[in-house]
Amino acid sequence: MSASVHARGVRKSYGLVEVLHGIDLEVAAGEVVCLLGPSGSGKSTFLRCVNHLESINGGELEVAGELVGYRRDGDKLRELTDRETAATRSRIGMVFQHFHLFPHLTALGNIMEAPVRVLKRPKQDVRRDAMALLDRVGLADRCDAYPSQLSGGQQQRIAIARALAMSPQLMLFDEPTSALDPELVGDVLDVMRGLAKDGMTMLVVTHEIGFAREVADRVVFMDAGLVVESGPPRQVLDEPREARTKEFLAKVL
Amino acid sequence: MVTLDPRPPEAAPKPPTVVPVRHWGRATAAVVVLALLGLLVAGLIVNKNIDEHTVRQYFFSRLILHGVLVTIELAVISQAVGIVLGIVLAVMRQSKNPALSGTSWLYIWFFRGTPLLVQLVFWAYFGSVYAHLTLGIPFTHLHLAQVGTNTLLTNTVAAYVGLSLNEGAYMAEIVRGGLLAVDEGQTEAALSLGMRRGLLLRRIVLPQAVRVIIPPTGNEFISMLKNTSLVAFIGGKDLFTNTQTIYSNNLKVIPLLVVASLWYLVITSVLTVGQYYLERRFARGATRTLPPTPIQRLRALLVPRRMVTT
Numbered sequence: 001m002s003a004s005v006h007a008r009g010v011r012k013s014y015g016l017v018e019v020l021h022g023i024d025l026e027v028a029a030g031e032v033v034c035l036l037g038p039s040g041s042g043k044s045t046f047l048r049c050v051n052h053l054e055s056i057n058g059g060e061l062e063v064a065g066e067l068v069g070y071r072r073d074g075d076k077l078r079e080l081t082d083r084e085t086a087a088t089r090s091r092i093g094m095v096f097q098h099f100h101l102f103p104h105l106t107a108l109g110n111i112m113e114a115p116v117r118v119l120k121r122p123k124q125d126v127r128r129d130a131m132a133l134l135d136r137v138g139l140a141d142r143c144d145a146y147p148s149q150l151s152g153g154q155q156q157r158i159a160i161a162r163a164l165a166m167s168p169q170l171m172l173f174d175e176p177t178s179a180l181d182p183e184l185v186g187d188v189l190d191v192m193r194g195l196a197k198d199g200m201t202m203l204v205v206t207h208e209i210g211f212a213r214e215v216a217d218r219v220v221f222m223d224a225g226l227v228v229e230s231g232p233p234r235q236v237l238d239e240p241r242e243a244r245t246k247e248f249l250a251k252v253l
Numbered sequence: 254m255v256t257l258d259p260r261p262p263e264a265a266p267k268p269p270t271v272v273p274v275r276h277w278g279r280a281t282a283a284v285v286v287l288a289l290l291g292l293l294v295a296g297l298i299v300n301k302n303i304d305e306h307t308v309r310q311y312f313f314s315r316l317i318l319h320g321v322l323v324t325i326e327l328a329v330i331s332q333a334v335g336i337v338l339g340i341v342l343a344v345m346r347q348s349k350n351p352a353l354s355g356t357s358w359l360y361i362w363f364f365r366g367t368p369l370l371v372q373l374v375f376w377a378y379f380g381s382v383y384a385h386l387t388l389g390i391p392f393t394h395l396h397l398a399q400v401g402t403n404t405l406l407t408n409t410v411a412a413y414v415g416l417s418l419n420e421g422a423y424m425a426e427i428v429r430g431g432l433l434a435v436d437e438g439q440t441e442a443a444l445s446l447g448m449r450r451g452l453l454l455r456r457i458v459l460p461q462a463v464r465v466i467i468p469p470t471g472n473e474f475i476s477m478l479k480n481t482s483l484v485a486f487i488g489g490k491d492l493f494t495n496t497q498t499i500y501s502n503n504l505k506v507i508p509l510l511v512v513a514s515l516w517y518l519v520i521t522s523v524l525t526v527g528q529y530y531l532e533r534r535f536a537r538g539a540t541r542t543l544p545p546t547p548i549q550r551l552r553a554l555l556v557p558r559r560m561v562t563t
Contacts, residue, residue: 119447
């Protein structure tokens with residue numbers, strides 16, 4: 001059910017500027033990995049490469065043992081068609097810093113849209129599952145609300161439910177609590193904690209050191225487009241080996 | 254510790270009366286404007302050249318009513334075709350393929366850059382450019398069908414073609430503006446859910462773009478309604494053509510122009526109301542509370558103390 005992620009020497013450039021200089025990262029099925037690092041270190045870019053929102057310029061990226069965005073054909077890599085890339089993405093959930101809920105649809109509509117239109121599942125079944133998901137994120141009573149009528153924390157929980165409605169094998173979180181008021185962060189982290197407990201593979205870009213310490217199986221510290229160090233949270237957060245990690249933690253803790 | 258106020262509530266100090274500030278400049282301007290408006294209306298009523306009798310006589314005449322119908326038909330169908338054309342051109346314009354985006358750019362450049370009147374007359378005389386229109390396989394002599402251009406492109410058809418193609422160019426830019434107004438994050442969210450480009454455009458981007466597209470499209474439709482009068486140059490049988498036909502017979506030019514103007518105003522007013530409700534419909538999700546309908550606003554004006562909720 002849960003998928004693993006293998007990244008080997010992943011490079012990404014915008015024009016002449018290379019922002020990822022060869023990222024190596026392994027996430028086992030069911031593992032929760034938190035990506036930490038200063039802004040501009042390439043953690044969000046890497047996350048967006050994992051579901052091919054950005055295409056990579058070098059190296060290899062596999063999810064559940066399959067290349068992302070490409071197909072191996074002898075010694076060639078063939079770019080996947082739109083249809084094939086879409087199919088890959090439908091198995092990978094993504095949660096954004098600014099939620100990106102569809103403002104013209106209700107909470108329920110947001111969750112039902114992709115399962116009905118992409119997976120072509122019957123509406124009745126999808127509605128039942130969507131209500132169960134809303135219940136799981138504690139917002140069943142707000143199913144008919146439009147995003148503009150919900151608080152940031154509620155919107156982010158709807159966004160998580162929307163991603164979960166596709167029954168993903170892997171969840172990507174791009175600073176899911178960075179845009180939230182401090183008192184709303186807890187509810188969103190609770191939902192993520194529950195997901196981790198259920199064995200979902202999660203790759204989380206975050207500044208919540210407390211969450212990383214408590215939930216992550218492994219913490220990866222990135223800086224300037226490279227992985228600086230990685231390991232269990234206790235080791236990386238409490239006894240960092242690298243000077244840059246120490247420097248960063250001194251600033252945020 | 255709690256102390257109680259020994260005074261009875263009646264003895265509480267009376268709230269002061271609020272004296273609003275007087276806007277003398279504003280009041281004077283209002284009096285001047287109203288006086289000028291009164292003079293204008295009085296002048297129109299007194300003037301015999303307007304000839305109210307003739308206006309009444311022709312307002313519901315058969316020829317005028319038929320013209321109104323043709324004008325509405327022309328405007329609605331040409332606008333509808335223009336919108337569809339505009340969406341196609343706008344999507345083409347955003348394509349990464351330079352052949353598609355370039356063609357769209359060229360189309361807009363040409364049809365926006367030449368006068369509508371010239372385009373209409375051109376389509377009416379298209380037969381003198383190409384005498385026959387042939388359906389067949391290019392670069393061969395195989396013909397499936399062939400018609401004389403003038404049989405196919407009658408003046409009525411030329412009017413529809415001219416208005417639609419011209420409108421397409423303007424709508425393309427309006428639709429493009431609407432598509433650009435939708436946040437990039439919406440596209441990313443939809444892609445991350447496994448949606449493909451077509452579905453994404455239809456279900457996520459266009460419904461949100463519509464909100465931005467409606468107001469300028471309303472404007473375009475009203476322009477279109479009035480631009481239909483240009484088909485008088487190619488014998489279009491619309492409201493203005495028929496008005497001209499009548500006044501060239503009875504020479505009552507001004508009264509008949511008043512008739513035509515009043516009809517254009519009536520149709521425009523109906524369109525304005527329609528646009529308001531359409532905008533309200535597509536505002537769902539974008540604003541927390543919808544703006545009141547005119548009827549609700551009227552009720553609020555008549556019953557000022559009650560809160561009117563939508």
